[in-house]
Amino acid sequence: MLYVENLCKRFDGTFDQPLFELVSLALAPGETVAIMGESGVGKSTLLNCLAGLEPVDGGRIRLHDQDLTRLGEDAFALLRRRAFGFVFQAFHLLPHLTLAQNVAVPLWLLDQDEALADRRARTMLQQVGLGARADDWPRHLSGGEMQRVAIARALVHEPAVVLCDEPTGNLDPERATGVLDLLFARIRSAGAIGILVTHSRVAAARADRILRLTRHGLVADPSADEAPRPVAAAQE
């Protein structure tokens, strides 16, 4: 389980006014949540806080009974490599590595045997429909294909939590739909916890729950039952 309890974040120069406070959330393995909210409310910052990339100013984050907010920077960095996967709007593939090597990077960082890492990376690429391209280069891929590789990379080390920040923001609606289906299918079949930050109602509707981040916490999204708009129109 991932428990987030009364998380509070301030940045210097904000006159002690928190960016957000009282952010609480509980997620079981295999569960997914979409977090929406106004631009600048702190959605990306919240993901960074959950992954230990930003310090928090109050509250707790517990993952499998471990209090992450008590971990030092080095210990959190180790845990991040093991327990977190990331999918960003910009795909962040390394251009000088093949697709299989890109997907294997999280395993290399965990000191996994190179041959085993290669096998696991190729299996993951098959699962995202790019098995035949394993030895190809990122520059030969479309945006949607690059994001498929990023999804494979995010899941290859079987993380407990997958954090996704506007993963289809750079894709046209048709590609976005395929990538979203794949992302949620892979997160669920891996039994991972998925947290998606997005402005797209179509993307958010794929998650089990939609929450809205406000300055005073996460609230149920009042318009969650509305018919979704097309991806392109829903994105800012």
Ligand SMILES: Nc1ncnc2c1ncn2[C@@H]1O[C@H](COP(=O)(O)OP(=O)(O)OP(=O)(O)O)[C@@H](O)[C@H]1O
């Ligand atoms: N390191 C930092 N120092 C000071 N302020 C910061 C820092 N990082 C982010 N901010 C501010 O915190 C606020 C929240 O930013 P964040 O990117 O988390 O918002 P968001 O909800 O994800 O926005 P968007 O939907 O536009 O992507 C913004 O006003 C931003 O300028």
